[in-house]
Amino acid sequence: MSETVEREVGRARYRKEDAHLITGQTNWTDNISVTGLLHLAILRSPMAHARIDRVDVSAALERPGVIAAFSGRDVAQEMGSLPCAWPVAEGTVVPDHPPIAVDEVRHAGDPVAVVVARDRYTAADALEAIEVDYTPLPAALDIEGALADGAPLVHSDKGTNRCYDYRTSDGDYAAAKAKADIVLTRRYHQQRLIPTAMEPRAVVVTPLAASGDFTLYSSTQVPHVLRVLLAVTTGIPENKIRVVAPDVGGGFGSKLQVYGEEVITLMLAKRLGRPLKWTETRSEANVATHHGRSQVQDIEIAARSDGTLLGLKVSLLADMGAYLMLLSPGIPILGASMYPAIYKMGAYEFSCTGVFTNRTPIDAYRGAGRPEATYAIERIMDDLAAEIGMDPVDLRRHNWIRHDEFPYTTIAGLTYDSGNYEAATDKALALFDYDKLRAEQADRVEHADTVRLGIGVSTYTEMCGLAPSRWLGEMNYAAGGWEAANIRVLPTGKVEIITGTSPHGQGHVTSWSQIAADVLGVPFDDIEVMHGDTVLASHGLDTYGSRSLVVGGVAVHEAARKVVDKARKVAAHLLEANEADLDFKDGAFTVKGSPEATKTIQEVAFATFSSHDLPDGMEPSINAEHVLDPDTFSFPHGTHLCAVEVDTETGAVHIRSYVCVDDVGKVINPMIVEGQLHGGIAQGIAQALYEEAVYDEEGNLVTGTLADYLVPGAPDLPEFVTDRTETPATSNPLGVKGVGEAGTIASTPAVVNAVVDALRPFGVQDIRMPCTPERVWQAVRSGKEASA
Amino acid sequence: MTHISVKVDGTTYEDDVEPRLLLIHYLRDRLGLTGTPIGCDTSNCGTCTVELDGTAVKSCTVLAVQADGSEVTTVQGLAHDGEWTALQRTFHERHALQCGYCTPGMIMAARDLLREHPHPTPDEVRHGLEGNICRCTGYQNIVRAVLDASEEEVTA
Numbered sequence: 018m019s020e021t022v023e024r025e026v027g028r029a030r031y032r033k034e035d036a037h038l039i040t041g042q043t044n045w046t047d048n049i050s051v052t053g054l055l056h057l058a059i060l061r062s063p064m065a066h067a068r069i070d071r072v073d074v075s076a077a078l079e080r081p082g083v084i085a086a087f088s089g090r091d092v093a094q095e096m097g098s099l100p101c102a103w104p105v106a107e108g109t110v111v112p113d114h115p116p117i118a119v120d121e122v123r124h125a126g127d128p129v130a131v132v133v134a135r136d137r138y139t140a141a142d143a144l145e146a147i148e149v150d151y152t153p154l155p156a157a158l159d160i161e162g163a164l165a166d167g168a169p170l171v172h173s174d175k176g177t178n179r180c181y182d183y184r185t186s187d188g189d190y191a192a193a194k195a196k197a198d199i200v201l202t203r204r205y206h207q208q209r210l211i212p213t214a215m216e217p218r219a220v221v222v223t224p225l226a227a228s229g230d231f232t233l234y235s236s237t238q239v240p241h242v243l244r245v246l247l248a249v250t251t252g253i254p255e256n257k258i259r260v261v262a263p264d265v266g267g268g269f270g271s272k273l274q275v276y277g278e279e280v281i282t283l284m285l286a287k288r289l290g291r292p293l294k295w296t297e298t299r300s301e302a303n304v305a306t307h308h309g310r311s312q313v314q315d316i317e318i319a320a321r322s323d324g325t326l327l328g329l330k331v332s333l334l335a336d337m338g339a340y341l342m343l344l345s346p347g348i349p350i351l352g353a354s355m356y357p358a359i360y361k362m363g364a365y366e367f368s369c370t371g372v373f374t375n376r377t378p379i380d381a382y383r384g385a386g387r388p389e390a391t392y393a394i395e396r397i398m399d400d401l402a403a404e405i406g407m408d409p410v411d412l413r414r415h416n417w418i419r420h421d422e423f424p425y426t427t428i429a430g431l432t433y434d435s436g437n438y439e440a441a442t443d444k445a446l447a448l449f450d451y452d453k454l455r456a457e458q459a460d461r462v463e464h465a466d467t468v469r470l471g472i473g474v475s476t477y478t479e480m481c482g483l484a485p486s487r488w489l490g491e492m493n494y495a496a497g498g499w500e501a502a503n504i505r506v507l508p509t510g511k512v513e514i515i516t517g518t519s520p521h522g523q524g525h526v527t528s529w530s531q532i533a534a535d536v537l538g539v540p541f542d543d544i545e546v547m548h549g550d551t552v553l554a555s556h557g558l559d560t561y562g563s564r565s566l567v568v569g570g571v572a573v574h575e576a577a578r579k580v581v582d583k584a585r586k587v588a589a590h591l592l593e594a595n596e597a598d599l600d601f602k603d604g605a606f607t608v609k610g611s612p613e614a615t616k617t618i619q620e621v622a623f624a625t626f627s628s629h630d631l632p633d634g635m636e637p638s639i640n641a642e643h644v645l646d647p648d649t650f651s652f653p654h655g656t657h658l659c660a661v662e663v664d665t666e667t668g669a670v671h672i673r674s675y676v677c678v679d680d681v682g683k684v685i686n687p688m689i690v691e692g693q694l695h696g697g698i699a700q701g702i703a704q705a706l707y708e709e710a711v712y713d714e715e716g717n718l719v720t721g722t723l724a725d726y727l728v729p730g731a732p733d734l735p736e737f738v739t740d741r742t743e744t745p746a747t748s749n750p751l752g753v754k755g756v757g758e759a760g761t762i763a764s765t766p767a768v769v770n771a772v773v774d775a776l777r778p779f780g781v782q783d784i785r786m787p788c789t790p791e792r793v794w795q796a797v798r799s800g801k802e803a804s805a
Numbered sequence: 806m807t808h809i810s811v812k813v814d815g816t817t818y819e820d821d822v823e824p825r826l827l828l829i830h831y832l833r834d835r836l837g838l839t840g841t842p843i844g845c846d847t848s849n850c851g852t853c854t855v856e857l858d859g860t861a862v863k864s865c866t867v868l869a870v871q872a873d874g875s876e877v878t879t880v881q882g883l884a885h886d887g888e889w890t891a892l893q894r895t896f897h898e899r900h901a902l903q904c905g906y907c908t909p910g911m912i913m914a915a916r917d918l919l920r921e922h923p924h925p926t927p928d929e930v931r932h933g934l935e936g937n938i939c940r941c942t943g944y945q946n947i948v949r950a951v952l953d954a955s956e957e958e959v960t961a
Binding site for chain 1: 823825826830833834837838839840841842843844845846847849850852879880881883884889893896897898900902903904905906907908909912927928930931932934935936937938939940941942943944945946947948
């Protein structure tokens with residue numbers, strides 16, 4: 018027992034998840050097939066806004082192999098409105114959201130009718146036979162335009178396209194502004210993005226007619242939340258619905274919903290008494306799976322000429338799209354606390370207006386509100402630095418919360434528990450070779466090089482660990498933010514963890530095993546982690562918003578501690594010792610001073626199973642559950658630096674180097690952390706340079722396929738240099754902070770700051786995202802003209 | 806209906822198929838070989854990449870009837886007796902997958918790449934995988950995995 022077992026936490030363990038994924042032994046929802054399975058296909062609106070005058074499915078029904086076909090009106094009574102769980106402001110307008118449109122379609126892609134057929138080809142073909150008469154209606158397509166007097170109404174019964182107004186403030190912004198030497202105002206645009214998980218959505222429902230039970234498999238991030246909402250929407254009792262999320266091929270927020278297709282598939286399986294599958298095509302995904310971002314951001318910052326920040330004012334117009342999805346109104350408000358970021362300032366005003374438009378609904382997309390906030394503050398910090406002639410890194414350094422000032426309560430009311438912006442920034446600058454790059458930049462300007470160098474910095478923080486339930490309640494969110502973990506030690510000493518989180522690529526099985534292995538002192542390979550099935554894990558709140566580790570992983574840790582506490586009682590009894598006299602190390606209880614008097618946790622597990630000799634009154638179990646409701650958020654942070662080469666003759670942007678140092682607190686598995694960062698950075702760069710959902714003036718999505726919507730490929734992205742500092746969170750016993758969204762939050766402003774930095778000599782202050790060659794070229798051209 | 810005879814992962818199948826049936830749907834829906842997933846409907850994402858007579862193809866752009874008389878290899882046909890191929894192992898060791906949805910296509914495309922360029926540079930790997938989209942990894946670990954594999958075996 019004197020040997021020290023290497024601790025699992027902190028080790029770059031290869032993932033337990035990989036074996037089945039790299040050999041194709043996968044269990045994607047679309048792989049599921051059962052006897053008698055029928056296929057469902059959905060006819061979608063080709064128009065942004067129209068009245069439905071007639072839907073005739075009779076010709077479709079005549080086709081061989083077609084089992085059933087329904088319009089929205091056919092099934093409207095059976096399906097309630099899709100829910101919005103976050104009417105964030107008082108008086109939030111929540112329109113009806115039928116799973117299949119009944120009288121009116123409100124965005125291109127809105128479901129109009131469904132066909133059920135023997136196979137997917139027949140179902141898809143039969144859609145062509147459905148006749149629909151539409152009367153086109155004028156559409157509100159632009160966020161600002163939708164608020165103008167006389168704008169077409171997305172929901173005429175509501176009399177307005179204004180979904181809500183939300184305001185919050187602290188300090189006296191007007192007074193701060195009056196004291197300022199400089200007040201900068203900027204307008205930034207968050208373009209609309211399509212999350213694009215590689216696996217399109219899919220649903221399979223198998224009904225058991227006799228008992229009225231249903232199993233619903235869905236490519237979802239939120240099986241537990243989905244079950245509740247399916248019950249609410251369909252009236253089928255929750256305890257009759259089992260939801261399973263099998264292998265899920267990515268989510269990024271887009272699978273955090275109860276979607277109409279899930280409700281439709283469930284209700285038609287019920288009506289027909291047959292198992293039913295719906296699988297989305299990519300073209301459907303682009304119009305029917307929720308989009309992200311889409312905001313107009315008006316930002317004003319007040320400062321002294323030495324760079325001291327005095328106040329910040331933010332007013333947003335946030336596109337909701339045509340309907341409210343589960344969290345739509347709350348997403349921009351998640352960012353409200355994040356605009357002041359890592360900076361000290363005396364006053365803050367925030368307002369947001371949610372706006373309905375005739376476009377695909379908006380909801381959470383990687384970072385959900387926080388990338389938007391970080392982008393705006395980090396862009397205007399660079400503009401301010403340029404305005405007062407200060408190095409952008411120095412401006413940040415001048416204003417940020419110092420390491421010795423934590424815990425620190427920001428002007429937005431959040432208390433950051435720990436952080437060390439100095440250490441992360443210093444390390445990043447050294448890795449990046451900042452001074453050398455600045456010298457090269459100046460050299461290129463001096464020689465009027467046609468290829469300019471730009472340097473972008475972004476020092477971000479984010480709020481992870483969504484969320485303390487009380488905070489969510491204050492924000493008018495319907496659900497809590499807790500998470501459950503259940504640990505059972507089996508008779509043979511093997512361990513099962515049942516987690517309420519529902520991973521889709523994040524590696525929870527591996528990380529949760531590492532956490533529990535250390536607490537229980539059992540081998541990593543003796544642990545199985547089960548998830549994503551509401552029968553297995555009776556309760557949970559699933560995976561989104563970088564909450565899994567900080568809430569779910571910590572719950573695993575605490576459940577494991579409870580298991581050890583129970584095992585200690587049994588061991589003390591078996592060893593005829595006092596609990597207090599037992600040491601627990603490397604999975605064994607030993608009586609202090611008597612190294613031979615020992616019981617391993619595996620021996621205790623078997624003794625508990627046989628139950629021949631337990632303490633009086635003790636339940637024969639050393640299983641434990643812990644449901645963790647965090648007291649507060651966690652606040653990872655970091656410094657990202659990007660150098661770009663911008664060809665002023667072609668507008669092409671080439672990322673020359675990308676360096677980041679992130680502080681995500683205690684690291685469970687550095688390999689997984691690095692992987693999460695890479696993917697996040699790639700998605701943030703994609704927003705900066707490549708991706709945008711574009712609509713034409715009729716409201717058709719021009720970027721309806723992957724041929725038009727430019728998701729970056731391997732040649733489009735650079736090597737990332739990632740490193741870290743480690744300042745443990747003080748708000749949880751593991752010291753963890755969360756990492757899933759960090760890269761996305763940080764990288765977008767770093768890249769755009771770099772592009773703008775390269776072009777400031779041309780008088781360029783801003784380039785709208787994505788910074789395509791054409792936009793960059795136009796900016797150079799108009800800048801040149803302006804200065805000529 | 807057209808009669809086809811195709812050898813897939815070592816087993817020969819005789820089937821009557823509609824002429825318009827795509828190879829990917831034949832593999833998945835008819836043969837139950839669901840290890841190869843579908844990611845788009847425009848041949849842009851590469852998740853459905855398999856080998857047709859030794860060359861990587863996007864199986865959503867090939868009709869099942871075009872595979873008549875051919876040999877198809879999917880990700881499910883790579884490991885033998887539980888032994889992974891070099892690329893399967895390096896993908897695992899380099900954490901070159903997260904959700905894993907693009908992984909079968911990536912591995913099949915990487916095999917083709919390594920056949921053409923047994924010792925590629927990082928840039929050659931990136932360009933060689935241009936037709937395969939990954940949304941999770943940012944590609945960096947995929948590139949590392951392919952380079953690692955290239956040092957081990959010519960055909961990976």
